[in-house]
Amino acid sequence: MLHWTSAEDLNQYLLALFDHPYGDVIALKHHHATMKMRTDHRHIRPGNTVSGPTLMGLADVAFYAALLGAIGPAPLAVTTNLSINFMRKADAGSAIIADAKLFKLGKRLAVGEVLLRNEDQQELIAHVTTTYAIPPNR
Amino acid sequence: MLHWTSAEDLNQYLLALFDHPYGDVIALKHHHATMKMRTDHRHIRPGNTVSGPTLMGLADVAFYAALLGAIGPAPLAVTTNLSINFMRKADAGSAIIADAKLFKLGKRLAVGEVLLRNEDQQELIAHVTTTYAIPPNR
Amino acid sequence: MLHWTSAEDLNQYLLALFDHPYGDVIALKHHHATMKMRTDHRHIRPGNTVSGPTLMGLADVAFYAALLGAIGPAPLAVTTNLSINFMRKADAGSAIIADAKLFKLGKRLAVGEVLLRNEDQQELIAHVTTTYAIPPNR
Amino acid sequence: MLHWTSAEDLNQYLLALFDHPYGDVIALKHHHATMKMRTDHRHIRPGNTVSGPTLMGLADVAFYAALLGAIGPAPLAVTTNLSINFMRKADAGSAIIADAKLFKLGKRLAVGEVLLRNEDQQELIAHVTTTYAIPPNR
Numbered sequence: 001m002l003h004w005t006s007a008e009d010l011n012q013y014l015l016a017l018f019d020h021p022y023g024d025v026i027a028l029k030h031h032h033a034t035m036k037m038r039t040d041h042r043h044i045r046p047g048n049t050v051s052g053p054t055l056m057g058l059a060d061v062a063f064y065a066a067l068l069g070a071i072g073p074a075p076l077a078v079t080t081n082l083s084i085n086f087m088r089k090a091d092a093g094s095a096i097i098a099d100a101k102l103f104k105l106g107k108r109l110a111v112g113e114v115l116l117r118n119e120d121q122q123e124l125i126a127h128v129t130t131t132y133a134i135p136p137n138r
Numbered sequence: 139m140l141h142w143t144s145a146e147d148l149n150q151y152l153l154a155l156f157d158h159p160y161g162d163v164i165a166l167k168h169h170h171a172t173m174k175m176r177t178d179h180r181h182i183r184p185g186n187t188v189s190g191p192t193l194m195g196l197a198d199v200a201f202y203a204a205l206l207g208a209i210g211p212a213p214l215a216v217t218t219n220l221s222i223n224f225m226r227k228a229d230a231g232s233a234i235i236a237d238a239k240l241f242k243l244g245k246r247l248a249v250g251e252v253l254l255r256n257e258d259q260q261e262l263i264a265h266v267t268t269t270y271a272i273p274p275n276r
Numbered sequence: 277m278l279h280w281t282s283a284e285d286l287n288q289y290l291l292a293l294f295d296h297p298y299g300d301v302i303a304l305k306h307h308h309a310t311m312k313m314r315t316d317h318r319h320i321r322p323g324n325t326v327s328g329p330t331l332m333g334l335a336d337v338a339f340y341a342a343l344l345g346a347i348g349p350a351p352l353a354v355t356t357n358l359s360i361n362f363m364r365k366a367d368a369g370s371a372i373i374a375d376a377k378l379f380k381l382g383k384r385l386a387v388g389e390v391l392l393r394n395e396d397q398q399e400l401i402a403h404v405t406t407t408y409a410i411p412p413n414r
Numbered sequence: 415m416l417h418w419t420s421a422e423d424l425n426q427y428l429l430a431l432f433d434h435p436y437g438d439v440i441a442l443k444h445h446h447a448t449m450k451m452r453t454d455h456r457h458i459r460p461g462n463t464v465s466g467p468t469l470m471g472l473a474d475v476a477f478y479a480a481l482l483g484a485i486g487p488a489p490l491a492v493t494t495n496l497s498i499n500f501m502r503k504a505d506a507g508s509a510i511i512a513d514a515k516l517f518k519l520g521k522r523l524a525v526g527e528v529l530l531r532n533e534d535q536q537e538l539i540a541h542v543t544t545t546y547a548i549p550p551n552r
Contacts, residue, residue: 052217053195060190079190080385081357081407083221083497085525085543087518103538104501108384109356111499124517129499129543218523219495219545221359223387223405225380241400242363246522247494249361262379267361267405269495328493329471336466355466359497
């Protein structure tokens with residue numbers, strides 16, 4: 001089965017799957033993917049902060065990227081749970097970095113987390129835990 | 139302090155606050171708000187289903203509406219946690235209904251749930267629990 | 277396949293399975309179970325309140341009871357996620373009632389909620405959402 | 415204000431507060447605490463695995479320890495949310511290690527995570543995210 005080994009190849013797959021995949025995969029490692037998103041006016045809330053749904057969407061795709069990196073193409077894998085704690089305002093003036101990691105890759109469920117930060121910032125904007133259901137015959 | 143008593147007035151407030159508030163408040167009761175959203179191509183995923191971030195965004199605004207209905211204007215109230223369980227595909231062909239309810243309205247935190255369904259369907263698309271932080275001097 | 281139709285029969289099964297199943301099933305309906313727990317000194321925290329782990333344990337068993345009522349014996353079904361929002365102190369002087377409901381009963385996952393209250397109180401002590409994984413050949 | 419600097423001192427405080435604080439603090443660093451728990455028959459489920467409520471209770475206390483290490487005595491700080499993903503069976507034959515970390519320490523809320531493992535195992539048993547409310551005048 002195909003497993004992506006480069007962030008570039010995985011980006012091509014995500015671009016074919018989604019109209020707007022919330023940014024680019026910039027790093028792909030074992031059970032780990034990093035995405036970078038440049039926000040624009042569609043993602044901004046009053047106060048020049050990035051909207052919650054944008055952050056949730058980015059986290060969801062980043063975790064999907066980490067999963068695809070681990071198991072290869074899985075168009076029918078779906079999010080079953082996503083839980084996000086918002087901790088600091090996201091600065092819309094700099095890119096958002098999403099670090100996704102698999103905690104567990106089972107036959108039927110993948111569980112992990114996504115850390116969301118502004119580029120060049122250490123402090124977390126938000127922390128996400130999420131679970132994907134993996135179809136039996138993907 | 140102003141408390142909204144009509145869905146129409148609350149809609150005006152939300153429209154002034156957000157560019158695209160994910161639909162309209164169609165019912166407003168004590169600690170309870172119902173929103174209705176007609177989805178379009180921007181919210182659709184392959185398979186003619188509504189995207190997860192769209193559902194999360196709608197749930198977030200619906201709970202905010204229930205909170206505003208209870209405490210009046212609170213532009214600085216922010217989501218601190220949102221946890222969503224996705225259960226069935228959302229049919230993009232019919233409107234999405236979001237029923238938001240406050241479980242607890244404290245001085246500093248509001249906690250509640252949002253049930254997401256397709257219009258005229260009983261089965262849940264998704265269930266959300268969420269917490270908002272209420273600023274001390276709103 | 278055996279499906280329990282009475283709370284009494286289901287209690288016998290839970291008692292055989294667990295040393296201390298956190299109380300008794302007092303009602304069993306379609307995709308719904310209610311448990312009642314009388315707390316004692318082992319469950320109490322300073323302030324005469326019921327401990328968080330006790331409430332989480334009760335919620336977990338109540339949801340398991342609702343699941344068993346729906347699918348029959350499933351000793352290998354396991355909790356995969358449990359998320360609890362604590363809202364008010366539990367009064368250790370009266371019994372705790374846990375109302376568990378299935379939102380979705382799939383082949384592989386069951387998702388639902390548990391409402392925790394003191395007996396004869398309307399206000400929620402805590403709200404739980406939880407997911408169980410159902411083994412393929414139970 | 416008193417801030418604990420040693421795991422031993424913090425253990426004394428926890429022992430005075432709780433009858434059975436789910437093990438000992440074995441390390442205390444900036445915004446970080448590690449607890450170790452030896453389980454016994456009270457914590458075991460069929461299959462020689464550690465019960466879910468035991469793991470939730472240990473995680474809750476470990477995060478409380480990390481919070482106390484950061485802010486000093488806060489007997490009235492309370493858990494508002496705890497979300498746990500169970501990933502692998504806990505082996506009751508070896509101690510459970512809980513690594514708790516603060517993501518955010520605000521004036522009113524502390525948010526963080528707890529990683530649960532068997533001693534000398536790398537793989538996670540469970541992952542917890544949790545939020546504590548910090549009283550205004552502690």
